[in-house]
Amino acid sequence: MESHPIVVHHLEDSRSQRILWLLEELEIPYTIKFYKRHPETKQAPPELLEVHPLGKSPVITDGSLTLAETGAIVEYLVNRYGKGKCGIADEKSQAWVDNLFFTHFAEGSALGPLTFRIVGQIVLSKVEAHLTRVEPKGGWFAGTGEDRPTSADFVMALTLQIFVVYASEYTGPKTREYIKKVQARPAYKKALEKGGEGFAFEYKD
Ligand SMILES: N[C@@H](CCC(=O)N[C@@H](CS)C(=O)NCC(=O)O)C(=O)O
Structure with a gap:
């Protein structure tokens, strides 16, 4: 299997769990850098700010690229490394539109x-x-x-x-x-x- 220098900056109990699942589905090798939440405030530790100015999880690094935002990370991984897995090829299908909609709906409207x-x-x-x-x-x-x-x-x-x-x-x-x-x-x-x-x-x- 091709090797990838992907690092997932993974905050405990957080959205970054989705990225781990996706990477497993795609069967892409990756490493995890773990971050613990503050026991009382539940906030991310300041070390996450060293990876990305928003200090939020998930963040991935792929070589010299650093990428935040779940939707962007998911689309990036599926499009760049998916080889057809976890994506919808037929852009004219309803499935393609539904996939697009729910990829953005989750963070854009549902979770806020x-x-x-x-x-x-x-x-x-x-x-x-x-x-x-x-x-x-x-x-x-x-x-x-x-x-x-x-x-x-x-x-x-x-x-x-x-x-x-x-x-x-x-x-x-x-x-x-x-x-x-x-x-x-x-x-x-x-x-x-x-x-x-x-x-x-x-x-x-
Ligand atoms: N829209 C962003 C939201 C990122 C976000 O808020 N992540 C939470 C984890 S689920 C976080 O890092 N919270 C810790 C904090 O804000 O201190 C995304 O989808 O990546």
């Missing part, structure tokens, strides 16, 4: 919203932990020890209200308590009377 949810889940667990930490210090985001909101609260409160409406399953008890505390403030109520009639993000138990 889901990724936001996953990131949202991580964000909210951080918020819960923070609100637990500041609870004995007044319970507001800055944790000044006083019972008064600061800039962070004016921005965070609505953010959390929106989360509660759209991703309530990820919001914890501290977040909900915090929102109730905000909504109980006379100034908040006055503001709602003045500009928020039927406000869509008002939290109700």
